[in-house]
Amino acid sequence: MAWPAADGVHVTPLTAAGKRSGADTVVKGTKEFGGLVAHNDGFALLTRVADTNKWKETAAAVVRYTNGRQTFRTKLTGTASHDTAPLLDGQLTWNGSKYGAYFVVHGAGGFADGHFGDKLS
Numbered sequence: 001m002a003w004p005a006a007d008g009v010h011v012t013p014l015t016a017a018g019k020r021s022g023a024d025t026v027v028k029g030t031k032e033f034g035g036l037v038a039h040n041d042g043f044a045l046l047t048r049v050a051d052t053n054k055w056k057e058t059a060a061a062v063v064r065y066t067n068g069r070q071t072f073r074t075k076l077t078g079t080a081s082h083d084t085a086p087l088l089d090g091q092l093t094w095n096g097s098k099y100g101a102y103f104v105v106h107g108a109g110g111f112a113d114g115h116f117g118d119k120l121s
Contacts, residue, residue: 090104
């Protein structure tokens with residue numbers, strides 16, 4: 001289970017019965033979450049992180065934790081792709097070898113400058 005707080009997104013492990021089974025992992029520097037994939041050794045989270053762009057908006061990112069440690073944090077929007085993620089209305093999935101993320105974007109340059117749309121990464 002994941003939930004946003006002032007200090008970042010908290011991920012709480014649960015038993016099959018829905019009871020807390022351990023301490024929260026706090027994913028610092030994140031706001032909101034659009035998807036969560038549970039793994040036997042941790043989790044992956046679709047979230048928003050700080051970014052530098054013309055709108056001063058956040059970037060969408062996938063953050064992976066393995067055995068209690070951050071394994072990677074990959075931005076899915078940014079200046080190279082001319083988009084931002086000011087909010088997340090999306091999903092995150094795992095097919096056994098790759099993650100797929102679908103979420104709202106805001107154009108920050110190029111043909112979609114200023115327009116809202118969606119993105120599949």
